[in-house]
Amino acid sequence: MxxxxxxxxxxxxxxxxxxxxxxxxxxxxxxxxxxxxxxxxxxxxxxxxxxxxxxxxxxxxxxxxxxxxxxxxxxxxRPLAQRIAAEGKPQLLSVAQFDRGSLEDLFHVADVMQPIARRQKVTRILEGAVLGSLFFEASTRTRVSFGAAFCRLGGTVCDTTGFTFSSMAKGESIYDTSRVMSGYVDALVVRHPEQGSVAEFARATNIPVINAGDGPGEHPSQAILDLYTIQREFSRMGKLVDGTHVAMVGDLKYGRTVHSLIRLLSLYRGLKFTLVAPPSLEMPAYLVELVARNGHVIEQTSSLAQGLRGADVVYATRVQKERFANGETLEGYTPEFQVCKALVDAVCKPDTILMHPLPRDGRPGANDLSVDLNHDPRLAIFRQTDNGIPVRMAIFAVLMGVEQQVARSMRDAGWRSPAHIGPDDADFDGLD
Structure with missing residues (x-):
């Protein structure tokens, strides 16, 4: 079915x-x-x-x-890996590698992966393949998500986290680290605190390299799974991405997830973007100009109530304090700058989708997406994270050239899964 x-x-x-x-x-x-x-x-x-x-x-x-x-x-x-190649290599470094057609093709592969991601089927299509997971910056969700996606395709993962424990702390260059690791593994997922650093890793090797976040730069796989989530949510409601109204809220200056997502969304037609942030954390001007050149409407405001009104999608982000330059402060970003249930009920539509790349600050008074929305069916953050598995499986399959073999490699899972992952999940969150 x-x-x-x-x-x-x-x-x-x-x-x-x-x-x-x-x-x-x-x-x-x-x-x-x-x-x-x-x-x-x-x-x-x-x-x-x-x-x-x-x-x-x-x-x-x-x-x-x-x-x-x-x-x-x-x-x-041509194979999708060739159409989205980075400098001729099967690597994913930026959302700029995609056009709308290649995105749709990747989403089709992700759809094929759904029975595996939802614990109904298993595959060993990447049996024997080893993933090198190099996270020079702390991560839980992204690191585990990539690892789980690779394992669900039958591969194994070699994990490392933290800069201080790597040979780079001893002075080894990115080139040397990448070349050495490429002799050990069949694909690399890299997160690094410096913008452009993952591209350096990629230039030193011919194996697949995936950018899992490079400082304030990009987070392409997150943006892809975000857009995939929006499309699935809209499909359930009978809506299209074309012509939609998206409100992006929070730290738009350093939030690499919104940097990548707004570029992907700009591939669609007739969107309205409302960018809600205090003056010190506004979206970089080059991204605003890029989106405007594609014919979309852009509004910028520091008023949360004004910015959320009428939005089809609200995408909130946490403050990236770790990326602040010396002397930067949170001027204009008060605890009232919080997407909470009272505000959502007052200004948002009944079918507005509430999203967040996580982690969110769930402490009382935090200027983030409030936990009092946890039981609101409009909250899509857990459906969003769940979608990360089939999307990242699709990315691995495409870059490693096995996407056409997955469907015929599946067999039934030998264990019983729960009907819902979480006890509070809505009916449409079920593992069908």
């Missing part, structure tokens, strides 16, 4: 259609489409007729031909 849901979601995404428009295109009732998209364990879930599945495949095939995607010589038949 999950293959049915993946096919329909992928078709709506590629055709850029809402559920209403897609059901009309198929010539079926919206209610029927909704039942085909429900989790398989739902009492209202229904199997899609075989004829409809064939019709969907035909529509997608015609669409590919109409846009030239299936024609020889267009470059679209």
């Amino acid at each position: 999950s293959q049915q849901q993946d096919l329909l979601r992928d078709a709506m995404r590629r055709l850029n259609l809402t559920r209403d428009a897609f059901s009309e295109r198929l010539g079926v009732r919206r209610r029927a489409l909704d039942t085909w998209l429900l989790p398989s364990d739902s009492s209202e879930s229904r199997a899609m007729p075989e004829m409809v599945g064939k019709f969907v495949a035909e529509i997608l095939q015609r669409e590919a031909l109409d846009t030239g995607a299936g024609l020889a010589g267009t470059g679209q038949q």
